[in-house]
Amino acid sequence: MANILAVDDSASMRQMVTFTLQGAGHKVTLADDGKQALDIAQRQSFDLVITDVNMPVMDGLTLTRELRKLPSFKFAPILVLTTEAGPEKKQEGRAAGATGWLIKPFNPDQLLATVKKVLG
Amino acid sequence: MSIDVTQFHGVFFEESFEGLDIMETGLLSMSQGEIDDDTVNGIFRAAHSIKGGAGTFGFSHISEFTHGLETLLDQIRNGEREATHEVIETLLSAVDTLREMLTAVQNSSDVDEEKVAQVSHALEKILDAAVAETGMNVEDTSVPDSDESDTTETNTQQQSWLIHFKPLPHLLQTGNEPIRMFRELAELGELAVNVNDEELPPFTDLDPEICYFSWELTLTGEMDEAEINEVFEWVDGDCELTIERLQENEASDSPELLQEQQSHDKPEVVEAVSQPMATDLASIAGDAPSKTPIKNDVAPKKKTVSSDASTASIRVGTDKVDSLVNLVGELVITQSMLGQIGDNFDVSMLPQLIDGLEQLERNTRELQESIMRIRMLPISFVFNRFPRLVHDMTSKLGKQVELVLTGEQTELDKTVMEKIGDPLVHLVRNSLDHGLETPEKRLAANKSETGVLKLNAYHQGGNIVIEISDDGAGLNEEKILQKAIEKGLVEPNESLSPEKIHELIFLPGFSTADQVSDLSGRGVGMDVVRKNINSLGGAVEVKSESGIGSTFTIRLPLTLAIMDGQIIQVADQRYIIPLISIIESVEVDISKVKKVTGKGELYKIRDEYVPLIRLRHVFNLDGGIEDLEHGLLVIVDCEDYKIGLFVDELLAQQQVVIKSLETNFRKVKGLAGATILGDGTVALILDIAGVMAMHKEPSIIKQTSLKSVV
Numbered sequence: 001m002a003n004i005l006a007v008d009d010s011a012s013m014r015q016m017v018t019f020t021l022q023g024a025g026h027k028v029t030l031a032d033d034g035k036q037a038l039d040i041a042q043r044q045s046f047d048l049v050i051t052d053v054n055m056p057v058m059d060g061l062t063l064t065r066e067l068r069k070l071p072s073f074k075f076a077p078i079l080v081l082t083t084e085a086g087p088e089k090k091q092e093g094r095a096a097g098a099t100g101w102l103i104k105p106f107n108p109d110q111l112l113a114t115v116k117k118v119l120g
Numbered sequence: 121m122s123i124d125v126t127q128f129h130g131v132f133f134e135e136s137f138e139g140l141d142i143m144e145t146g147l148l149s150m151s152q153g154e155i156d157d158d159t160v161n162g163i164f165r166a167a168h169s170i171k172g173g174a175g176t177f178g179f180s181h182i183s184e185f186t187h188g189l190e191t192l193l194d195q196i197r198n199g200e201r202e203a204t205h206e207v208i209e210t211l212l213s214a215v216d217t218l219r220e221m222l223t224a225v226q227n228s229s230d231v232d233e234e235k236v237a238q239v240s241h242a243l244e245k246i247l248d249a250a251v252a253e254t255g256m257n258v259e260d261t262s263v264p265d266s267d268e269s270d271t272t273e274t275n276t277q278q279q280s281w282l283i284h285f286k287p288l289p290h291l292l293q294t295g296n297e298p299i300r301m302f303r304e305l306a307e308l309g310e311l312a313v314n315v316n317d318e319e320l321p322p323f324t325d326l327d328p329e330i331c332y333f334s335w336e337l338t339l340t341g342e343m344d345e346a347e348i349n350e351v352f353e354w355v356d357g358d359c360e361l362t363i364e365r366l367q368e369n370e371a372s373d374s375p376e377l378l379q380e381q382q383s384h385d386k387p388e389v390v391e392a393v394s395q396p397m398a399t400d401l402a403s404i405a406g407d408a409p410s411k412t413p414i415k416n417d418v419a420p421k422k423k424t425v426s427s428d429a430s431t432a433s434i435r436v437g438t439d440k441v442d443s444l445v446n447l448v449g450e451l452v453i454t455q456s457m458l459g460q461i462g463d464n465f466d467v468s469m470l471p472q473l474i475d476g477l478e479q480l481e482r483n484t485r486e487l488q489e490s491i492m493r494i495r496m497l498p499i500s501f502v503f504n505r506f507p508r509l510v511h512d513m514t515s516k517l518g519k520q521v522e523l524v525l526t527g528e529q530t531e532l533d534k535t536v537m538e539k540i541g542d543p544l545v546h547l548v549r550n551s552l553d554h555g556l557e558t559p560e561k562r563l564a565a566n567k568s569e570t571g572v573l574k575l576n577a578y579h580q581g582g583n584i585v586i587e588i589s590d591d592g593a594g595l596n597e598e599k600i601l602q603k604a605i606e607k608g609l610v611e612p613n614e615s616l617s618p619e620k621i622h623e624l625i626f627l628p629g630f631s632t633a634d635q636v637s638d639l640s641g642r643g644v645g646m647d648v649v650r651k652n653i654n655s656l657g658g659a660v661e662v663k664s665e666s667g668i669g670s671t672f673t674i675r676l677p678l679t680l681a682i683m684d685g686q687i688i689q690v691a692d693q694r695y696i697i698p699l700i701s702i703i704e705s706v707e708v709d710i711s712k713v714k715k716v717t718g719k720g721e722l723y724k725i726r727d728e729y730v731p732l733i734r735l736r737h738v739f740n741l742d743g744g745i746e747d748l749e750h751g752l753l754v755i756v757d758c759e760d761y762k763i764g765l766f767v768d769e770l771l772a773q774q775q776v777v778i779k780s781l782e783t784n785f786r787k788v789k790g791l792a793g794a795t796i797l798g799d800g801t802v803a804l805i806l807d808i809a810g811v812m813a814m815h816k817e818p819s820i821i822k823q824t825s826l827k828s829v830v
Binding site (some may be wrong): 009010011012013014015016019020023041054055056068070074075076077078081090093098099100101104105106107108117118 | 123127128129131132134135161164165169170171172173174175176177183190241265293294295296300304329353354355356358768
């Protein structure tokens with residue numbers, strides 16, 4: 001169905017996100033950090049990006065800002081995974097150009113519901 | 121859709137333990153004053169990942185515990201708090217606790233609740249102190265703001281809401297689409313949409329990236345204000361939004377009114393929205409924006425599955441796997457080449473066959489080396505535990521020690537690594553406890569206050585060498601000698617060279633803890649250290665200089681699975697002697713054999729007498745050479761003493777793959793294992809120390825004095 005780029009530095013999270021999204025019929029491309037994701041995004045477009053915030057090399061908010069500069073990601077939905085649901089964190093995400101957020105911890109059903117919300 | 125999250129537990133544990141190591145290493149370098157952003161961020165990220173993962177995979181108690189830790193680290197990261205000694209020590213104990221909690225979950229065992237509560241309390245105490253000092257509200261971040269709205273409206277009666285929604289011009293550039301939000305609203309109840317396009321400029325001025333519309337929406341159904349707010353949660357701040365509850369009569373009027381306007385304006389968007397309304401998309405509405413925090417439904421169900429998987433797995437770099445794949449490819453080509461030759465072989469093809477076999481040999485050797493490399497891990501896996509050990513011990517002992525690690529990337533077989541850990545810890549502890557002096561003593565001896573403990577690893581030939589050296593006081597020869605005489609290990613009037621005295625610390629009788637703990641030299645359990653290292657096919661030696669320091673050098677084979685062996689023939693049997701133990705092989709000069717009553721035969725090689733052991737007697741073999749002049753003597757190293765093994769004949773030297781007798785049969789005295797030779801027969805590998813023990817337990821005192829003759 002949708003072509004999704006998932007970015008997280010945690011291998012278990014990546015596994016779970018991939019497994020869940022693929023189970024729902026989506027195509028998933030993975031990246032370990034923001035820099036890797038940006039490199040991939042420069043060559044390929046996606047229907048949706050889901051990114052962790054705290055990552056080495058390049059964090060998720062920087063990635064979001066960089067993606068928004070690319071023509072193919074100008075309007076693409078970008079969801080950030082955050083553990084902190086406080087208003088400042090959300091504001092920070094919005095200012096970076098994020099479409100919305102997924103609050104950690106989340107379970108596979110929540111992930112799918114949120115993805116469904118922004119696709120189609 | 122329900123997914124069994126337990127399948128991700130193995131990876132979660134693996135990365136969490138790695139994260140804890142990162143945290144520990146980082147905190148230790150912070151305690152030494154190295155507080156840079158990278159370190160702090162690394163520690164924070166590790167804590168953050170563990171918290172997120174623990175929550176997601178159903179270990180809420182771990183994620184709750186990590187929360188305080190994370191908050192504290194976040195404050196340090198943001199420069200809101202100083203990383204004082206107390207803070208770092210608390211964080212270190214939190215890392216320990218977290219490790220215990222994870223291990224407990226992994227093994228489905230119980231955790232020391234009291235300790236967890238204690239550490240948790242210590243963290244809270246530090247966090248609370250911050251509130252008092254800076255007035256900062258620490259708890260703020262943990263409260264999801266949706267909680268506020270929970271209390272506002274809980275009336276779920278049928279009612280109508282009028283929503284005015286005016287996006288700011290840039291809304292589309294955040295990836296948000298009004299149509300998606302309308303679709304979500306449509307899932308909550310009956311939705312009527314009216315678009316206002318008044319601000320739409322003339323076509324020539326139109327910027328397609330800007331949103332010019334605003335909307336009036338009427339929603340009827342059983343929903344409360346919070347649910348509606350949630351739909352617009354992501355665009356809060358990117359739009360003007362008002363939500364009003366309509367009176368009964370207004371509610372009934374308004375949809376019609378809007379319907380009318382709708383047909384009038386006919387904006388495309390509205391049609392698109394009303395379609396999903398009709399479809400059964402509402403079915404997903406039920407579980408989509410669920411606000412109750414989901415805690416228990418992902419609780420671990422199969423508790424025992426993950427535990428053994430973690431111990432058996434090994435992380436291998438992709439380059440190593442790639443090289444294997446390449447080699448297997450080459451092997452396949454060689455095999456097909458040989459196959460072709462075999463299909464219609466003719467003597468003229470002999471050179472090709474020889475070429476092919478050589479290639480096969482090369483492939484096999486490379487494959488073997490590559491496979492061995494897969495089991496190799498950098499010794500940093502063992503070294504990494506020492507910063508913490510040194511940190512904890514020095515503060516207990518009141519000493520100042522700088523730990524220098526070098527050669528951490530030197531690779532070593534996984535099984536060897538697992539077994540060398542304890543002996544190394546022992547040696548490091550001894551250096552800290554007995555070797556390095558207190559700051560006062562050091563100053564008095566004209567040394568710098570801070571002692572240096574060095575751990576170094578490097579490859580030398582087919583071996584790995586690990587050195588543990590300190591610039592402490594060195595071994596106290598006088599006391600060691602005195603203790604040895606007391607214990608009857610050395611004759612009172614004997615004079616020993618310093619090297620011989622240092623060697624004494626490895627002798628068994630020397631190591632009962634109670635007697636030597638007051639000794640400023642070393643000795644506690646050194647015989648065990650040596651035994652463990654020997655059992656790995658390695659050796660340990662010590663060099664020490666009074667007042668300058670000591671160095672322990674450990675030599676180990678790179679792997680336990682394969683070794684270089686010398687095949688020997690005794691009677692009708694073939695045995696393997698580990699090449700590493702062999703010093704030389706000599707033809708027997710009968711004039712140098714000396715028979716000693718009660719001690720058996722000795723052989724004088726240069727200036728040294730070595731016990732002569734006839735293998736055919738040891739193993740009760742029939743036949744074989746009895747006459748010493750017709751056989752050969754293989755001089756081997758046995759725990760620093762030499763012995764001569766009398767054999768019939770030396771055969772080839774070759775690498776042998778070691779098969780354990782213990783696993784396949786049972787432990788046999790004098791044998792270290794077995795291997796299969798090229799012709800398919802089984803050859804037994806000699807355990808030199810075991811053979812010596814079987815021959816006759818020579819008294820240590822005799823051996824020592826024999827050697828001291830040199």
